[in-house]
Every structure is written in C-alpha cells, then in structure tokens.
Amino acid sequence: MKLKSLVINGFKSFADKTQIDFQAGMTAVVGPNGSGKSNIIEAIRWVLGEQSAKSLRSGKMPDVIFAGSSERKALNRAAVEITFSNLDRYLPINEDEVVITRRIYRNGDSEFLLNGKNVRLKDITDLMLDTGLGKESFSIISQGRVESIFNSKAEDRRTILEEVAGVLKYKKEKQKAQQE
Ligand code: ATP
Numbered sequence: 095m096k097l098k099s100l101v102i103n104g105f106k107s108f109a110d111k112t113q114i115d116f117q118a119g120m121t122a123v124v125g126p127n128g129s130g131k132s133n134i135i136e137a138i139r140w141v142l143g144e145q146s147a148k149s150l151r152s153g154k155m156p157d158v159i160f161a162g163s164s165e166r167k168a169l170n171r172a173a174v175e176i177t178f179s180n181l182d183r184y185l186p187i188n189e190d191e192v193v194i195t196r197r198i199y200r201n202g203d204s205e206f207l208l209n210g211k212n213v214r215l216k217d218i219t220d221l222m223l224d225t226g227l228g229k230e231s232f233s234i235i236s237q238g239r240v241e242s243i244f245n246s247k248a249e250d251r252r253t254i255l256e257e258v259a260g261v262l263k264y265k266k267e268k269q270k271a272q273q274e
C-alpha cells in the first residue's frame with residue numbers, strides 16, 4: 095500500500111484545486127511560515143475521517159472550507175481526495191487503487207466516498223484502523239505531539255500501542271456491543 099496522490103480543493107488555504115503526486119521514496123514539503131504545509135497534513139487527516147475540528151485548528155468543521163482573502167471570496171465547499179496504490183491488497187478491497195473522498199458544505203452537510211461510492215464515516219475509520227494510518231496512530235505526528243506522547247498517561251500510551259498492534263478495532267467493537 096502506497097500513498098499515490100492527494101487532491102485538495104477548497105480546503106483551508108487551498109482555494110484552487112491542487113494535486114500532489116507522491117513519488118517513490120521520501121517527500122519533503124518546504125515553504126515559508128503560513129504557506130500551508132501543515133494544512134496538507136490536516137487535509138490527509140481530514141479525508142481519513144478526523145472528527146475533531148479543534149485538532150484541525152478550526153472552530154467548527156465547516157471552518158475548514160476556504161474562508162476567503164482580500165482578492166478572493168470564500169468558497170462553499172471543501173473536498174479532499176486521497177489515492178492509495180493497493181497492488182499488494184494491503185487494504186481489504188479487491189482494487190488496485192483505493193480512493194477516499196470527503197466533502198463538506200457550509201451548512202455542515204458532508205459526505206465520504208470510497209472508490210466513488212457513498213459510504214459512512216465508520217466505513218472509512220474501520221478501513222484505516224488496521225493500517226496504522228488511523229487517527230490515533232504514530233504515522234502522523236504533528237508539531238507538539240512528540241512531547242504530548244511522552245508526557246501522556248500510561249493508559250493513553252497503551253492506546254497507541256494497541257492501535258499499532260491492530261487490537262484497538264476489536265476493543266472498540268467490544269465497547270460498542272457492551273453499550274447495546
Ligand atoms: P508554519 O511553517 O508556521 O508551520 P505552515 O506552512 O504549516 O506554517 P499552515 O499552518 O499550514 O502553514 O497554513 C496557515 C495558513 O492557512 C494561514 O495563512 C491561514 O490563514 C490559512 N488558513 C487556515 N484555514 C484557512 C481557511 N479556512 N481559509 C483560508 N485560509 C486558511
């Protein structure tokens with residue numbers, strides 16, 4: 095499984111549709127302060143199901159939509175599309191490519207698509223929980239997170255390990271079954 099491309103359209107500072115194609119090896123994003131580097135990472139977290147607007151440095155979720163600038167009026171929709179190569183069938187979907195799309199509108203309506211078909215948020219989070227790409231995983235470490243991991247309580251650190259080990263998914267299902 096490999097990250098192939100990311101298309102950001104109307105999300106945060108990306109008013110224009112912007113496509114990033116990831117080549118083999120390492121990718122570094124460089125740019126001056128405030129140029130949108132962190133917004134790219136936030137676009138990835140968002141399309142993979144991030145539910146906390148605050149952790150995306152936004153008040154409420156529709157605030158991730160381009161808010162306008164002196165030359166440009168605000169947009170009404172944000173969309174992010176991420177494409178993974180799935181030639182190794184790492185994701186349990188029988189397709190060579192897996193494309194996840196998330197859209198949100200000013201009124202708060204939002205949608206997820208998996209290879210072009212409408213799905214629920216849960217379908218995306220379930221798909222990602224076992225990959226090490228889930229939102230509580232180590233694969234995305236934001237500014238300040240390193241320190242917070244080391245200062246966190248033992249139980250919180252355990253949650254990180256459980257996700258890496260692929261146990262968290264079953265624990266969440268057990269919790270849900272117990273509540274019902
Ligand atoms: P640094 O090097 O300081 O970490 P960065 O390259 O990571 O900077 P970001 O934090 O990604 O920069 O981008 C911040 C910019 O994104 C700010 O100029 C901010 O105004 C803009 N921005 C954030 N949300 C929106 C939005 N909804 N609409 C328009 N612009 C936005």
Ligand code: MG
Pocket residue numbers: 131132133
């Ligand atoms: Mg930054």
